[in-house]
Amino acid sequence: MVGTPPQLERGSGVPAHVQIERWLLESISSGELMPGDRLPGERELAGRLGVSRMTLRQALATLERDGVLVRVPGRAGGAFVAEPRIECDLTGLTGFTEQIRRAHLRAEARILVAETVPATVAVARALRVAPGSPVHEVARVRSAGRSPVALERSCFPDLPGLLDQDLTGSLYTLLAERYDLAPRTAVERLDPVIARPAEAADLDIPPGAPLMLIERTAYAAGGRPVEFARDLFRPDRVRISVRSGVTGPAEP
Numbered sequence: 001m002v003g004t005p006p007q008l009e010r011g012s013g014v015p016a017h018v019q020i021e022r023w024l025l026e027s028i029s030s031g032e033l034m035p036g037d038r039l040p041g042e043r044e045l046a047g048r049l050g051v052s053r054m055t056l057r058q059a060l061a062t063l064e065r066d067g068v069l070v071r072v073p074g075r076a077g078g079a080f081v082a083e084p085r086i087e088c089d090l091t092g093l094t095g096f097t098e099q100i101r102r103a104h105l106r107a108e109a110r111i112l113v114a115e116t117v118p119a120t121v122a123v124a125r126a127l128r129v130a131p132g133s134p135v136h137e138v139a140r141v142r143s144a145g146r147s148p149v150a151l152e153r154s155c156f157p158d159l160p161g162l163l164d165q166d167l168t169g170s171l172y173t174l175l176a177e178r179y180d181l182a183p184r185t186a187v188e189r190l191d192p193v194i195a196r197p198a199e200a201a202d203l204d205i206p207p208g209a210p211l212m213l214i215e216r217t218a219y220a221a222g223g224r225p226v227e228f229a230r231d232l233f234r235p236d237r238v239r240i241s242v243r244s245g246v247t248g249p250a251e252p
Helices: 016-029 042-049 053-065 096-102 121-127 171-179 197-203
Strands: 069-072 078-081 086-089 107-118 134-144 147-156 185-194 210-219 225-233 238-241
Touching (some): 016 053, 042 053, 053 069, 086 096, 096 134, 121 147, 121 225, 147 197, 210 238
Parallel strands (some): 086 238
Antiparallel strands (some): 134 147, 185 210, 210 225
16 A cells, blocks of 8 residues: 655646656655555545646556556556566577576466477578478466566477477576577567467457567577577566667767
């Protein structure tokens, strides 16, 4: 439950809705408000703050847009503190499991598919095998703190015994330690998409919700392709980042 609201400063030059935003952000960062906590109803909270409901709604809309709050319609709904978004850095080839651990969350994987299938044209082109050749397909729902955040679907070359291994942990670690095929480089492409019904069910979101698709081909040392993946991330739970720099003389 939210604590005692602050006394808003009138005539300070800082709009009331901005002061409300700052107060709620401070309450969340201090741990006074936790993910999943429900704010009081608009009428009650506006009265405690001494502002109009329109001013309060302006503050809540900004925090919802920034992913800090989630507003659910209906009698049982309201404004809830959102789960923090996880930083997923594409600059290196750190696996999803390690990225989740860096966020101090528990990484979990629910396996949907683990089977040998004929390579489609796209998979064959990425892995440099003939179309129809056997490849290993692994599809998993990745969760952080028991909340689904990504749907991973990867295809690997026909590596002996791959599907007999533990597929709930880091697949990159498995490639490195068992097959000496640690991914060293990757080409990744990002596209915004919407969730189809099956994907929405796996990720616990409504059909048509926005997702970020990352298509990736990963290569081991020497340029051998070792993975072709199409991963779907929930943008309300994952923030994609890439670091860049100048490798040669900067142009004017």
